[in-house]
Amino acid sequence: MTRQAIVAANWKMNGDSALVDTMVSGLADIELSSHVDVVICPSFPYLSELNQKIKVANLNEAIHVGSQNVSEHESGAYTGEVSTAMLQNLAINYVIVGHSERRSIYKETSTQVAKKVHAALNAGLTPILCIGESEAERATGETETVLSAQIQPVIDEIGIEKFKDVVIAYEPVWAIGTGKTASSAMAQETHQFIRQFLAQQSEQVANKVPLLYGGSVNAANCEELFAQTDIDGGLIGGASLKAEQFKIICSAAKGK
Numbered sequence: 221m222t223r224q225a226i227v228a229a230n231w232k233m234n235g236d237s238a239l240v241d242t243m244v245s246g247l248a249d250i251e252l253s254s255h256v257d258v259v260i261c262p263s264f265p266y267l268s269e270l271n272q273k274i275k276v277a278n279l280n281e282a283i284h285v286g287s288q289n290v291s292e293h294e295s296g297a298y299t300g301e302v303s304t305a306m307l308q309n310l311a312i313n314y315v316i317v318g319h320s321e322r323r324s325i326y327k328e329t330s331t332q333v334a335k336k337v338h339a340a341l342n343a344g345l346t347p348i349l350c351i352g353e354s355e356a357e358r359a360t361g362e363t364e365t366v367l368s369a370q371i372q373p374v375i376d377e378i379g380i381e382k383f384k385d386v387v388i389a390y391e392p393v394w395a396i397g398t399g400k401t402a403s404s405a406m407a408q409e410t411h412q413f414i415r416q417f418l419a420q421q422s423e424q425v426a427n428k429v430p431l432l433y434g435g436s437v438n439a440a441n442c443e444e445l446f447a448q449t450d451i452d453g454g455l456i457g458g459a460s461l462k463a464e465q466f467k468i469i470c471s472a473a474k475g476k
């Protein structure tokens with residue numbers, strides 16, 4: 221069985237209609253290896269426009285649209301929130317859940333993140349579950365404890381069998397937007413730990429779940445990172461705002 225590779229763009233609170241156009245035309249002649257999915261996650265106002273334009277350009281087989289967040293609640297008095305049903309309505313396939321910026325700035329807890337993963341799966345959306353340690357946590361040797369504590373509540377919430385439909389993005393917080401990338405060896409070591417952690421609960425699930433690396437991935441370092449045994453693609457921030465760079469990164473991914 222070949223494990224799917226995924227390259228996901230997280231535009232964060234950047235971009236506009238002009239970027240939607242530039243990206244769609246920039247990726248028009250993209251050539252991807254088999255078993256590679258590309259996902260672009262713009263801010264909520266651009267989801268529909270991006271999805272439409274991808275379809276018109278006949279790119280919808282290769283390129284999917286995802287949101288950067290979703291509510292764990294079904295509906296109701298939650299001002300400013302967006303539900304899984306609303307995303308379903310827009311034919312969105314993926315959702316980023318528990319990004320470190322959501323955890324640190326908006327105080328999302330691992331319990332809340334687990335509920336969001338559950339809600340996404342119930343709606344047929346593929347959650348990209350973000351996990352990662354801070355610089356201080358790595359320095360004090362707590363990386364594995366922190367990552368386990370971010371993954372286990374999700375397994376407790378959904379059960380290990382359903383975890384086969386989850387994608388994990390490992391993003392060391394100290395590497396996000398800083399230009400400091402984890403070395404490929406360090407990233408591989410951590411990804412291997414994550415896969416082994418899943419394998420303790422289900423080997424089948426561990427072999428199926430794509431593990432993406434995120435944190436200052438760019439056109440120059442993507443090839444080496446994606447060549448690592450347990451790295452199945454990336455979650456790309458800054459470099460995903462430039463069509464040319466993003467295209468190079470997507471082309472470097474391969475299913476394993």
Ligand SMILES: O=C[C@H](O)COP(=O)(O)O
Nearest residue numbers: 230396397435436457458
């Ligand atoms: O979601 C993407 C990550 O936060 C990585 O961002 P970056 O590539 O700008 O470091």
